[in-house]
Amino acid sequence: MKVAVFGAGYVGLSTAVVLAKKHSVTLIEIDETKIDLINNGTSPIAEKGLEPLLRDALERNSIKAVGLDEPLGSQDAVLICVNTPSGDDGSVNLEAVESVMSSIESRIDSLLDEYLLVAMRSTVPPGTTRFTVIERLSKNADTKKLGFIFQPEFLRQGFAIHDLLNPDRVIIGASDDDAYSKYEELTIQCLDKQDTKVLKMSIESAEMCKYASNSFLATKISFISELSSLAERIPHVNIDDVVLGMIQDHRISPSHLKPGLGYGGSCLPKDVSGLFTFGASKGVEMPLLKAVHFVNKQTTDRLLRLVDSLSLRGKKVAILGVAFKADTDDTRDSPSLPLIRRLSAEGAKVHAHDPLVNLEQTKNQLGLDFEIVYDISECTRDAFVTFIMTDWSVYKELGLNSIASNMSQKLVVDGRRMFVDIDVPDGIVYLPLGSYPEQRVIS
Template identity: 40%
Template sequence: MKMQDTMSVTVIGLGYVGIVTAACLSSRGILVYCHDINPEKLSAIRNGVSPIYEPGLEDLLRNAVMNGRLRVVEDPAEGISRSSYTIITVGTPSLSDGSADLSQVFSAAETIGKCLRSLNQRHVVVLRSTVPPGTTIGPFMNILESFSGKKCGLDFGLCFNPEFLREGSAVEDTLNPDRIVIGCIDQKSGEELLSLYRALHQEQLPPVIMTTPTSAELIKYANNAFLAMKISFINMISRLCEKLPGGNVDEVAAGIGADKRIGPYFLKAGLGWGGSCFPKDLRALRRIFLEAGLKPHLIDATIEINDGQVEWVCRLLERELSTLSGKRIAILGAAFKEFTDDVRESQAIRLANRLLNSGASISIFDPAATINVSKVLDGKVDIAKSIDECLENADAAVIATPWPVFRSLTPEKLREKMKGKIIIDARRIIDPKLFESSEFRLLILGSYMESRRE
């Protein structure tokens, strides 16, 4: 029998990483047991319905449930007792001091440890949640050993295996990753996890980096911090471009991105980064530096620049409208990026709250995130069902998420709905040539902004 026909995995924690991991593993013939503490999420998955918006995920999920390769378990012990691997993908949100909240990770370790106590076969525990360096071989391993009564390495395997998924392309990133990083407690554990990845990727196994759990944990934090830093860097340059006649940050980004030492990725200027990973991971890494007695200069600058992008858009609006009080602002986009419904730490949501605090009224539209917007802004803003509804009687409009549908905005379309003539393209997706001879004032972040016309 082929390896992938005999392998079985339990996934604990069915957020973005967990549900995508489970669906992709099961799509390659691996039996997956899924567990989460949220009963509504389990019910949806049991019916083949994805709890999140992610391109390509629901088809994979539906097929996996129908063919019996993906099974929901309300008791994680049911899955652990029947599988060779347990993958932990629970959340590690920020605490008030910026450090990572590891309570869900430790709770999962306790549950797994209790199950390991009664297991007679070899089992590999794989931690994928983002945790501070030293967690896997420290408190996490100690909890496993304490509740199992067994010795890590000798009686069960243990690895830290960071994920590098991008929301909006998480399925593709899981099935075709740039690399696999395995931080293993010993060589045997690493080889056992590698065999699972060989079953998943078969002949297309990507480069594999074998290292210690501590280095793997730091790789994850450093990876996200570096990507966020690239975005903040180009946003810093974009502010200068706005002051220089002929300045265009996209052309600058293309010029430096052509240098192979820099590369073209994550050099898209705009409103800034957000989501469930970058903000919390940079806060956590900053805290790790401080606890080590080191100064996180670059991390602080990265965060400061990002925070300043929202404030800059507010200042532009106030400059153009003379005041924000009593003005109606249309915000196009709410998710932190396109092709997702995730509004966690979205710059668009931060912008809406900042404008509300200045006395403006807000209408907001997002093609995918309406339900999630209602959870964080319901009662404070008008949540529109269409672009036209969002633009109705607006004094100004801001493109806050680069959904492709917003590229279709033209002076003719805006003229029909808007009261005012101010457009801020905070994601650089509008063709400025369409507005050259119109009465609209189009301000594009990262492009030269002429003095206000009187």
């Protein structure tokens, strides 16, 4: 089949290389740099296993990336995988989706031959696909020749290819049976996990399912963050033991109950605020989700509270990790960003390290004030305090002793609780987020 995929980001590019195993895929992207990289066999994003699939597809002429103005010719399916970030008020910004729709509308005659499936893969509020895609295209083309799908994507960044090939479930919201079976035929044959559970539902239910899943995961994370915040005030409470006790109950799944820095990244923060803002637009206040969001915003305060007797003005502070989690180069809504902002506003000399993130780009795009350091020991050298912010295995493997060895004050605040199970070597003050500070910071 011939498939056009709009948007070559984490979802679009990963989906494209998976579909290119069986189909002929054209990626349409507005970023020229990404187009060049992709056509030269280099992935613009860090995703395990993506580049070999891309190179293989390029060799077989099964994939190419083009700009918006390039003629596409007729297609069997069009997938919309563009970004849907938060607007200033927390609502979902649909500008990129609207722009793709204008592009599809203006070329619908050339795209549509016998039958065209239009599938929305971007996360959008319930009702969006019907109003922005189905109603718009139905005005311009023979509806009998069009099928519409919303398929939510549940991949985890860093494991995108694995998750696309082996999904827990595939949810297909379809306009009709024909669209459903054609889309199933397009996608399921590309999976490694052939016995994947496929659920068919209405387009609106599928749209809501994505928000429901992400909001539920975020709720679990904020729940454990709130309890961890309490545990930080009570001597002898071990939050990991509390979780261990909870998860013996077969009704409580352990996932997303790890105490830490809360949630970040390109999905959970915007999907939580997108859902309660959407709820408000329908006259439904969603106090639970607002609280989830509020709790998550307190992380920086909690980190700084652990060292709040100290003045960091003029002192070197090391940040280990800027990615929002390990195994990705994505810094969107990373907890490191507000911490860096706060520390530099307070006059600290911030130095940051990350093994994968393009720190030059992050610093310039976000206007952050910090020194970029490529070597971990250079980052911590003479630092007054080190904040461990991303759960990279290189930090864990290095160990607390080595991390602290060349610091001026051996004070380590660990947002990821990497070393809670070891005996803290003498001379190091180790403050894991979520624990009562057994060791006191001396101002």
